[in-house]
Amino acid sequence: MHLSRRHFLATSAAALALPYGRAWxxxxxxxxxxxxxxxxxxHLELPLDFAFADLPEAEVSALMARHGLAAGGLTPPxxxxxxxxxxxxxxFDLGSGPDFMPTAGKVIEALEALGLTPEDVTHVLITxxxxxxxxGLLDEFDEPVFAQAEYMIGQAEFDYWMDPATVESIGxxxxxxxxxxxxxxxxxxDSIRKLADGEEALPGITARLTPGHTPGHLAYExxxxxxxxxxxxxxxxxxHIAFERPDWPSPSDQDPPLAAxxxxxxxxxxxADSIPFIGYxxxxxxxxxxxxxxxxYRFTGEI
Known part of the structure; x- marks a missing residue:
């Protein structure tokens, strides 16, 4: 297994229209x-309560100090x-697109830095x-960004978001x-494929149900x-807290006990199996x- 880390400068027309370049x-x-x-x-910009609401203040303060977290809020990548x-x-996943946060929704520039376009993507697997x-599924004109791709999502996840009752029950x-x-x-x-737990999405890629953050959240092995x-x-x-105290309920999860x-x-x-992984x-x-x-537990960036 070989690991390398690189920085790219996006030079697309969208990037050049800004007063500065973006490094991805x-x-x-x-x-x-x-x-x-x-x-x-x-990246996102979130209040501290998104991760730490209703948790023991003294322990949260100590954890924030250990990890160098700013008191003004969280900026997760x-x-x-x-x-x-x-x-x-x-x-895997589509990003935020143009309608969520101005600090996110940059996947097109990231693909361009690799010499790729949305048309090159053959499959999109949604967690x-x-x-x-x-x-990020839709562009600013409400057209699919990855128009040539086959889409996949968990059956339970699809059913949850498509249920008209969800908007009333989610808060x-x-x-x-x-x-x-x-x-x-x-x-x-009409075309998205709905996956079951343990189903092979593509040869060598298996869906694993990891519910709680949302009802049908999938990881992919x-x-x-x-x-x-x-x-x-x-x-x-x-x-930070997800590793140090994974058993604690998180306000970021829709069903905190199940997510924990x-x-x-x-x-x-x-x-136990020393499996490398990618966390969003x-x-x-x-x-x-x-x-x-x-x-x-502790997260290490070493492969």
Whole structure:
């Protein structure tokens, strides 16, 4: 397995129209004939309560100090995964698109930095329906960005966001999530493939149900001649509290107790089998491993 980290300067017309250029970090893992790139879709800007609301204040303060987190808020990166095996060009998640946050929705520039266009993407595998993972499905004209691709999502996840009752049950703060998800999934509803837990999405790529962050959240296990790699989406949502106290309920999850159980089980497997993985909101391109500690786990960017 070979790992390299590179920085690209996007020189697209969209980037040149801005008063400054954008540098996109890409981390590449080569596993035999399979090349996996972690691409930046930008970052989010979130209040501290998004991760720490109703948790013990003293422990949260100590954790923030250990990890150098700013008191003013969180700025998690958004790492999309791109897999190329010589036949397929597979994008995991779609990013935020133009309608969520101005600091995100940059996947097109990231692809351009690799010499790729949306038309080169053959498959899109979606972990879940939150805005920073799904809203990049449509462009500013409400047309599919990856028009040539086959789309896949978990059956339970698709059913949840397409259920008209979801907008009423999800809570006022997330009602826009439900409206935005159903509007985008409706565009591809007739052709999108719905996956079951354990189903092979493509040769060597298996869907793994990791519910709680959303009802049908999927991780994807990639098998290569040189071993496995997991795309975990938001099943592990950050590099600090999710590792140190994975059993704690997180306000970022829709079903905090279920998400905590999924997170603990996933971390245990990743650590026990030393499986590298890509986390959507983890640093260093999101690629690394998990190490077990005396009290919890630790994220390391080392492959």
């Amino acid at each position: 970090a890409a981390t590449t893992v080569a596993m035999g004939p399979v090349r996996i790139d972690s691409l930046s879709d930008g 958004c790492n999309l995964t791109l897999l190329r095996d010589g036949t397929n060009t597979v994008l 879940h329906g939150h805005p920073d993972h799904l809203w 006022e703060e997330r009602a826009s999530f439900a409206i935005g998800a159903s509007r985008r999934l409706e565009v591809v509803a 990639i098998a290569t001649p040189e071993g496995a790699l997991m795309v975990v989406g938001d099943a592990i949502g950050n590099h 159980a999924s997170r603990v089980a996933l971390l245990e497997r990743l650590a 909101h983890l640093p260093q391109g999101g690629i690394g491993r998990v190490e077990k500690t005396e009290t919890g």
